[in-house]
Amino acid sequence: MKAFAELCKALDLASTSAEKILALEGFFATASTADTRWAQYLLAGSKIQPRINPAQLKYWAILEAQIPNWLFADCQDLINDLVEVCSLIVSQTVESKNHSLDYWLKFLENLDENDKQAGIISAWREQDPLERLVFNQLATGTLKLRLPPDISLNGHTHPQQTSFLELPPTAKFTPTAMETGWEYTPEKISTILALLVYGQRGVGKQRHSYILTFAVWEGAQLVPITKVEMQTSDERFSELHKWMKENTLEKFGPVRSLRPDLVFELQITGVKPSARHKAGIAVREPRILRQLDNMLPTEADNIAKLKSLC
Amino acid sequence: MLKHTSKGLYCEQGDFYIDPVLPVDKAVVTHAHSDHARSGHQYYLAHKHSLPILRSRLGENIRAEGLEYGEMRNINGIKVSLHPSGHVIGAAQVRLEFKGEVWVVSGDYKLEDDGFVPVFEPVKCHHFITEATFGLPIYNWQPQAQVFSQIYSWWQGNAAQNRTSIISAYSLGKSQRLIFGLSKLRGNQAAEIYVHESIARMNVAIRSQGFELLEDNIPSLTIPSSQAKQSKYSQGLVLAPANADPTWLSLFGDYALAECSGWMQTRNFRKRASLDAGFVLSDHADWKDLNFAITATGAENIYTTHGFTSPLARWLKEEKGLNAVELGGKS
Numbered sequence: 001m002k003a004f005a006e007l008c009k010a011l012d013l014a015s016t017s018a019e020k021i022l023a024l025e026g027f028f029a030t031a032s033t034a035d036t037r038w039a040q041y042l043l044a045g046s047k048i049q050p051r052i053n054p055a056q057l058k059y060w061a062i063l064e065a066q067i068p069n070w071l072f073a074d075c076q077d078l079i080n081d082l083v084e085v086c087s088l089i090v091s092q093t094v095e096s097k098n099h100s101l102d103y104w105l106k107f108l109e110n111l112d113e114n115d116k117q118a119g120i121i122s123a124w125r126e127q128d129p130l131e132r133l134v135f136n137q138l139a140t141g142t143l144k145l146r147l148p149p150d151i152s153l154n155g156h157t158h159p160q161q162t163s164f165l166e167l168p169p170t171a172k173f174t175p176t177a178m179e180t181g182w183e184y185t186p187e188k189i190s191t192i193l194a195l196l197v198y199g200q201r202g203v204g205k206q207r208h209s210y211i212l213t214f215a216v217w218e219g220a221q222l223v224p225i226t227k228v229e230m231q232t233s234d235e236r237f238s239e240l241h242k243w244m245k246e247n248t249l250e251k252f253g254p255v256r257s258l259r260p261d262l263v264f265e266l267q268i269t270g271v272k273p274s275a276r277h278k279a280g281i282a283v284r285e286p287r288i289l290r291q292l293d294n295m296l297p298t299e300a301d302n303i304a305k306l307k308s309l310c
Numbered sequence: 311m312l313k314h315t316s317k318g319l320y321c322e323q324g325d326f327y328i329d330p331v332l333p334v335d336k337a338v339v340t341h342a343h344s345d346h347a348r349s350g351h352q353y354y355l356a357h358k359h360s361l362p363i364l365r366s367r368l369g370e371n372i373r374a375e376g377l378e379y380g381e382m383r384n385i386n387g388i389k390v391s392l393h394p395s396g397h398v399i400g401a402a403q404v405r406l407e408f409k410g411e412v413w414v415v416s417g418d419y420k421l422e423d424d425g426f427v428p429v430f431e432p433v434k435c436h437h438f439i440t441e442a443t444f445g446l447p448i449y450n451w452q453p454q455a456q457v458f459s460q461i462y463s464w465w466q467g468n469a470a471q472n473r474t475s476i477i478s479a480y481s482l483g484k485s486q487r488l489i490f491g492l493s494k495l496r497g498n499q500a501a502e503i504y505v506h507e508s509i510a511r512m513n514v515a516i517r518s519q520g521f522e523l524l525e526d527n528i529p530s531l532t533i534p535s536s537q538a539k540q541s542k543y544s545q546g547l548v549l550a551p552a553n554a555d556p557t558w559l560s561l562f563g564d565y566a567l568a569e570c571s572g573w574m575q576t577r578n579f580r581k582r583a584s585l586d587a588g589f590v591l592s593d594h595a596d597w598k599d600l601n602f603a604i605t606a607t608g609a610e611n612i613y614t615t616h617g618f619t620s621p622l623a624r625w626l627k628e629e630k631g632l633n634a635v636e637l638g639g640k641s
Contacts, residue, residue: 013587015582026467067447068629074621075448079576088448088575128452128592129575203554204556205567206584 003027004039004101005130008145015206015229016149024151033180034102042145050141051108054117056080059142060117061086064124081278085141087133093125104135122141144285173217191267191289192307193301197222199244203254208232209239214264214286216279217302222260223279225306226268236291264288271309281306311388311406311413312439314638315393319415319439322407324388326355328404328415338390340417341401342367342482353384357392360400364514366382376512379428379492394420396430398483399516405433411438414607418616419500421599422454424492426521432606438479439637442614443594444572445622450598451572458491461589464568465492465547469502472544474565478552481512484570485549486521492547504543506550506558557627572596613637 010023024043026034042048046102062072067089075085099107104123120139124132137143198213210230215222230237247259267287274282283306313320318330326336333350339551340346342356342363349368356364360375365372375499377383379402382391382496388395392402397418404415414435423429465475485505493500505513505639550559552569560563573579574593580588604612612634614623619636626634 009580013585019586022471054357065447069624071447071621071625074618075446078446079448079578081577083605084577088450091450092452128456129450202584204559204584205586207556207560262495301363 001101001104001131002096002098002128003030004035005051005128005134005148007039008134008143009130011145011147015209016231017148020147020151024147032100032102035100038101042143042148045146046143047141047143048105051111052120054140054142056116057086057136057228058082060120061090061124064121065089065091070169077253077275080274080282083136083140087136088129090124090132091119092128096126096128096131100145104131105138108135108139113139130236135236147221177264189267191265191268192283192309193227193263193292193295193299193305194215194266195222195297195300196258196262196264197224197260198255198257200255202229210237212288214266215260216300216306217298218279223303225277225279225281225303226266228286228288230288236288238293260297261299263300264289265292268309271306273307273310279306281310311408312415315428319637321388323408324385324390326385329417331604332368336512338404339364340395340404341398343398343480344500346417355390357400357402359475359496359519359521360402361530362518363400363512366511366515377432393433394428394431396421396424396427398480399425399486399521401428403431403433405435411436413439413441414609415514416603418594419603420450420595421603423489424454424487426487430603432603435607435609437611438594438607439612439613439641440600441594441616442600442619443617444592444596444620445600445614447597449572449596450577451590451592452596454491454591457497457570457589457591461488461568461570461591462495464587465590468544469545472564474543474548474562475544476548476550476559476565476569477570478554478566479509479552479570480593481509481551482508482516484591485509485512486516487523487591488570490548493632502546502549504546506548506554508551510550534616539543552567567604582597592594602628605630 004027007027008025011020014020014023027039031039058072062069072085076082079085107123123135123277134143137250183198194214194216196212197215200211202211204211208231210232211227212230213224213227215224221245243262244256244258247261249259250257267289270281270284271281273280311321311323313322313500317327317332317334317337319328326338327334328338329340329346330337330351331348335352337351337354339354339356339360342360343612344367347364352373354364354372354374356374356376358378358581360372360378364374377392378559379392379394382389387408389407391405393405395403397420403415403419406413414433416439418441419430421430433454438535468475477488479488489500489503489601492503521528548562559567565585567584568587568589569585570589570591572594574588575590610633612623612626614634623634623636626632
């Protein structure tokens with residue numbers, strides 16, 4: 001699964017569609033038929049039914065790593081991702097056989113109900129850290145890989161998002177493995193109204209993008225909640241850039257603070273509490289839907305609404 | 311024997327500081343990285359391999375004396391010696407002995423043999439002041455051979471796409487380790503490896519100490535000429551310092567940028583750095599090696615400094631039964 005894990009890492013880091021496509025081409029060039037189909041399914045944003053829950057994952061990782069709970073909590077404070085902490089604190093003890101993605105998904109599928117712990121821990125011991133992260137994300141149903149809509153899977157047909165069973169079977173592909181509970185789990189998508197408060201031009205590799213910071217009300221104050229990247233090639237960019245230049249309050253380096261006049265509708269796929277963010281929450285996968293020119297700044301959402309989405 | 315002061319670790323009996331942060335009279339310097347070796351001291355004492363680097367960084371006219379590993383100096387009754395810390399060239403732990411009591415200041419260290427600098431040597435002591443840069447159990451390094459092969463295949467993948475591979479790396483330590491490790495994977499050749507001029511200067515200082523970098527002449531790039539865009543470097547691996555000017559980088563045209571450091575272990579740090587790739591290769595000890603090194607000293611009293619000092623001290627105190635505190639903190 002190393003190749004698939006590398007793909008996940010590359011997609012995670014890629015800032016442009018071109019880079020994502022490059023990584024995808026690299027993966028599909030050498031992937032087996034079975035792995036290709038699994039990857040297509042997962043890349044369509046589809047999920048598989050969790051086999052274990054995060055609390056189990058944490059408990060077993062703590063046992064395997066032999067560390068106290070408070071030390072796990074310190075790690076989690078730093079990287080804010082329970083599944084990743086679990087993946088990093090345990091060590092590989094035997095050489096990786098580099099089993100396929102297909103192998104590990106079937107492994108999860110066939111996990112002994114009465115002794116999931118032994119199965120999961122034995123898997124960890126032969127995985128490298130990147131493989132282990134993807135494995136744990138698959139096991140807990142937390143892998144997120146959805147591609148932007150402008151990327152199609154390199155000549156491969158777009159898979160259906162409803163069920164595995166609609167994918168054409170192949171010799172290596174065994175749909176029966178899915179019948180016992182691997183199902184598509186839809187994400188909860190909501191929209192919020194937020195004010196644009198900072199703009200930052202990217203430098204170096206990021207020079208073709210602009211980072212926009214959005215805020216919502218907390219009483220009479222604005223509290224930043226998220227950043228969204230906009231490509232300078234975006235058709236909405238030039239007008240927005242002109243507005244930003246005219247409405248800059250202060251400039252520090254590449255960052256401009258902006259008059260909080262523009263309301264945007266953002267799409268998000270979730271909100272969760274976060275001690276690391278000033279607002280006390282972290283929003284997931286924010287996307288700009290549209291600018292709402294007829295709205296007053298005071299009509300933007302307040303933090304209480306976002307917290308209610310947690 | 312040692313006190314934590316605003317200027318740094320101070321030895322009153324010997325009247326000297328170790329890695330002081332403010333100008334002092336006498337400074338013992340563990341290694342030549344800029345957060346440990348600062349300018350403005352009257353006298354420097356360091357491992358002899360650090361001297362050319364200190365001079366190149368702090369000026370040719372500094373007053374500095376070099377010691378061999380294990381060579382002992384008596385400073386007002388304190389026996390002072392330096393021992394390999396495995397961090398970078400010239401890096402040393404400082405051992406102090408006075409009336410039978412032994413203190414060791416680790417400086418920065420790693421345990422894995424990089425094949426380049428002398429390996430970390432555990433030194434028995436009563437008091438051990440340890441770095442804690444990666445003092446959390448999520449920092450768990452893979453063997454370097456695996457990391458080098460990941461870096462190498464990234465480079466080859468970029469070359470196949472005619473993209474220059476650029477790695478930002480410390481000019482002292484990480485750069486030489488990368489040159490050494492990647493040359494080996496190319497059959498002991500450094501063909502197609504290029505370095506930024508600041509790294510080239512460091513290589514000259516290091517080569518003057520008798521270290522081999524496999525090739526005498528790795529091309530130094532000041533400003534890539536307009537030829538860069540004509541794909542002169544499209545098969546190449548370029549080592550650039552972390553603070554390299556984005557304009558300089560953009561002259562390479564199509565390139566992929568990576569960083570090699572322990573911080574690349576976690577997703578959030580990788581993403582924050584806006585890179586094409588991140589590889590986990592560190593000149594610091596990971597969690598298990600910190601624990602191994604601390605145990606190997608046999609010390610009962612541990613002081614943690616730099617990095618995740620608080621969790622490491624608490625772990626050593628509560629789980630290992632050692633008298634461990636954060637340096638400068640309360641016991």
